[in-house]
Amino acid sequence: MFSKCLTNIARFDKRFTENLLIRTLFDAFKKVVPLVIINVYLRLAVKLIFDPSAIVPAIFRIHFRMPVFFQSILALISAFDYLILALVAALWTKSYLEAKLDDLGFAKDELLPVLVNFALALFYGFSTYSNNSQGAMYLIFVLLLTYLSNLTYVFLTKWTRGKLDDFGFAYLFWGAAIMAIVSWIYSSIPSQVSQGSYNGFFSMGFFSHWFGLAITAFLTPVVFVLGFAIPTDLTTTATDLTQVNANLNEVYQSVMATLPYPQNPYSVLTTSAMIGGAGSTLALAICLLFLKRRRLRRLGLWSLVPGVFDSNRILAYGLPLFFRPLMLVPMMLASTYGALMTSFFIKLHVLRPTVFTVPNGTPRLLLSFLASQTPYDALLITFLIMVGSILIFWPFVKALEKEEAHV
Incomplete structure (x- = not known):
């Protein structure tokens, strides 16, 4: 039954990725991977070392008193993020329009739409960036508007039968x-959306x-x-949620107090469903290391260290994970498995929830160990979650390797 379902998902993924729109988009993603690797490792170094509340200064008791430098480097890294997004828009525009116009029988210079979409993607960064916190990056917004822009260019070319000058007044x-x-x-994007924090929402009793x-x-x-930004309340150790504050207050009053909210986003999702990033993708990076195809092994190697510190951007662009049905299924299964395992052991009182704050950059592999009152039980459960996640990803990763071998 599972084998049949996996085969059907792989076939659908192959048909989906062969579509001109998706194929050219994936090519654009893969071309920017070297820049993504530089960006990810630069951000990781800043996050672990130069952040005033980073884990390395906390462990070695080093204090870098460089707030101006820290803010400047954050601004540069954020600009780098948007530059990569703009390059994806430009590369996708060029390859898509070249193929589409060639199919229609038109020979056009795509430089103008490439420049337009590159500039618009950069403007997205200018309009959503904040000095106080990095804006949430919604890839889907940029790609959707880039695609609509390309459609209007194709329509104008078809309507005029390709007779207009490439840089004539009509195209300008x-x-x-x-x-x-x-x-x-x-x-016009609301600041609530662009900043990506939904503290009040995740403080509801439902969670x-x-x-x-x-x-x-x-x-x-x-x-x-789908290219939407994950709420920062899930991607960071959001200890300002109502449930977390209530738990912490109880612990301060009595060390082994009965916590009012043992299951909450911090004690369940952050510690177990987001190991390696959204979809528990550290397990995916580990699986890639054992494949035969060199490209996939190298991708797994480059993404392993960032994965330990919960960044999956290299995988997101390199495989890619974005808009990829074959990768979405194991990500959903692994993420849900981790959340259910943690909830189950908290319910059985085997595991005490995470309640304490930790330095920025602390890996989620160690979060429950460092922030829970039952550290060794938490470490064992995290190990079980990782093993289960690797087993979930493995058959899908083998199907991905097989699919690439036939490209």
């Missing part, structure tokens, strides 16, 4: 109109029960794969 007017409309859309947390664990990879 098209570019100006597209930039004005899309710039207005980007500037204090296993079923609410299991649903969230199941849907989080879907949100990520």
Whole structure:
């Protein structure tokens, strides 16, 4: 039964990725992987060392008093993030329009739409960035508007039968109109959406029960794969949630007190459903190391250290994970498995929930060990979650390798 389902998912994935739109998009993702690797490791170094509350200074009792430098490097890294997104938009525009216009029998220079979409993607960064916190990056917004821009360019070319000059007034007017409309859309994005924090929402009672947390664990990879930003309350150790504060107050009053909210996003989702990033993708990076194809092994090697520190951006662009049905299924299963395992052991009182704060950059592999009152039980359960996640990902990773071998 499982083998048949896996075969059907792999066939659907192959047909899906052969579509011109998706194929050219995936090519654009893979071309920016070297830049993504540089960006991820640079961000990791800043996160672990130069952040005022980072884990390395906390362990070695080193204090870097460079707030201006820290803010400047954060701004540069954020600019790097948006530059990569802009390059994806530009590369996708070029390859898609080349193939599409060639199919229609038109020979056009795609430089103008490439420049327009590159500039619009950069403007998205300018309109969503905040000095106080990095804006949430919604890949889907940029790609959707890039695609609509490409459609209007194709329509204009078909309507005029390709007779207009590539940089003539008609195309320049098209570019100006597209930039004005899309710039207005980007500037209208509400700050609540662009900053990606939903503290009040995740403080609701629904997220204090296993079923609410299991649903969230199941849907989080879907949100990520579709190109939406994961709420920062799940991607960071959000100890300011109502449930977490209530638990911490109880612990301060009595060390082994009965906690009012033993199951909450911090004690379940952050510690078990997000190991390696959305979809528990550290297990995926480990699986890639044991494949025969060199490209996939190298991708697993590059993504292993960032995966330990809960970043899966290299995998997201390199496989890619974005818009990939074959990868979405194991991500949902592994994430839900981790959440249910943790909820189960908390319910049995084998595991005490995570309640304490930890330095920024602490791996989620060690989060429950460092922030729980039952550290060694937590470490054992994390090990079981990792083993189960690897077993979930393995057949899908083998199917991915087989699919690439026939490309």
